[in-house]
Amino acid sequence: MGTHAVEQAAAAEQTGAGAAARPDSATRTGLLIIGASQSGVQLAVSLRALGFGEHITLLGDEDHRPYQRPALSKEFLQGTVESESLIFRSNDYWTEHNVALVKGEYIVRIDKDADGSGVAHSSSGKEFPFKRLALTVGARARKLEIDGGDLDGVLYLRNADDALALKARVGDATDVVVIGGGFIGLEAASSLHKMGKNVTVLEFGPRLVGRAVGEETAEYFLRAHRSRGLDIRLGTSARRFLAGDGPVDGRGAVSGVELQDGIVLPAQIVLVGIGVIPNTQLAEDLGLTVDNGIVVDRFALASDGTTVAIGDCANMPNPVPGSTPGERIRLESVNNAIEHAKVAAYSLTGHREEYAGIPWFWSNQADLKLQIAGLCNGYDQTVLRRDEERGKFSVLYYRQGRIIAADCVNAPLDFMAVRNALAKGQNIPAEAAADPATPLKTITTDR
Ligand SMILES: Cc1cc2nc3c(=O)[nH]c(=O)nc-3n(C[C@H](O)[C@H](O)[C@H](O)COP(=O)(O)OP(=O)(O)OC[C@H]3O[C@@H](n4cnc5c(N)ncnc54)[C@H](O)[C@@H]3O)c2cc1C
Missing domain, CATH: 3.50.50.60 (FAD/NAD(P)-binding domain)
Structure with missing residues (x-):
């Protein structure tokens, strides 16, 4: 060259x-x-x-x-x-x-x-x-414009500088409030909990992760996170951030979060993750x-x-x-x-090639490894595959009898099978998919 x-x-x-x-x-x-x-x-x-x-x-x-x-x-x-x-x-x-x-x-x-x-x-x-x-x-990062939003310790997480700022404060913090129960909020909350912090997640909506996943997956994550020690509060938002004693670098440092109902949660770090x-x-x-x-x-x-x-x-x-x-x-x-x-x-380079493959996504939250294949918008049926013993959980999404997406938690084989089927234009019939003991790749059918 x-x-x-x-x-x-x-x-x-x-x-x-x-x-x-x-x-x-x-x-x-x-x-x-x-x-x-x-x-x-x-x-x-x-x-x-x-x-x-x-x-x-x-x-x-x-x-x-x-x-x-x-x-x-x-x-x-x-x-x-x-x-x-x-x-x-x-x-x-x-x-x-x-x-x-x-x-x-x-x-x-x-x-x-x-x-x-x-x-x-x-x-x-x-x-x-x-x-x-x-x-x-x-x-x-979308900013949360409420009183106290510019206090020291009210943080966002979009880039390396944000992550460095967060890491620099973690050592001195005992209590963290994460605002937003989306992927980034839940990932960071899980990490901070693992690092020994008391973590509360506030989610304004009625369930976690908005519309990116269906109800069954949102419910699964809610229960799984709560059982692992996260304090998750749905339908709740912050009214204002409270300042502690004295200014830090010319600004006050955050000491707590006042909720809409007047309850005050202590917080030396507030991490806002309300989308981009x-x-x-x-x-x-x-x-x-x-x-x-x-x-x-x-x-x-x-x-x-x-x-x-x-x-x-x-x-x-x-x-x-x-x-x-x-x-x-x-x-x-x-x-x-x-x-x-x-x-x-x-x-x-003068060619005309369209998007290849099927959109997919992953999110690791504590020991929960979520993989999503396809896009679930417009689904009219779901099939749940649950293997409590092995900690596996998958939701398959269907539209008019055809598979369109899957959320798979600690179930990489389900994820691969769905992703491959979607890429090849194949189906995984809903009736046969319900048994978690049946490998999905063995029941994949051509159109
Ligand atoms: C904390 C975090 C965790 C994530 N985890 C996952 C995950 O587990 N799985 C997954 O699939 N995705 C994840 N993502 C999402 C993924 O990282 C993004 O989808 C991806 O980075 C998008 O890449 P991009 O290049 O389009 O945009 P960006 O990564 O946003 O990069 C855009 C760049 O352009 C720069 N820029 C903007 N305007 C200007 C300008 N006017 N002049 C000069 N520079 C400019 C920005 O500063 C930035 O550096 C995560 C994202 C974050 C923040």
């Missing part, structure tokens, strides 16, 4: 791999990827695998080398993995593959021409000229269509026909075979970031 000396030097400097000159602003990178995380990294890697010969700039606002987020609420928080193991690729990889990795630059404005080329401007005043643009800007908001400002400013994310077609192209947008920030046609025509979806998962990046890489 040919490399451009100036850009190589720039990549080396930006990644810290060596000292050299800054990129010449007259040098137009072949592709500017804004957002250096799961989907941006995968896009660069997939493009090189497809033989994309142009220079790539992978730019992000974080000061860290691109890293994997899932461990932030699990192993990294618990201190069972080193931060180095979360890094996607070495500096040498980027240099060898002619990718300039730019850290710590936040893009505030983009000027773009009809042919897809343009210049991105960062908050520090730098310019990044490009031939093509990819938006992999992800999503940010896709980062769409740049796309809106560019005049791209935005609707719960940057609207893209089946080939990951935004409404201007040249910019690609993928991962957590993108709203795409539902890729599941057999889904309602015209249905759109925005997914927040590692698997989606990877598969969507592959679609975009094909687009950028």
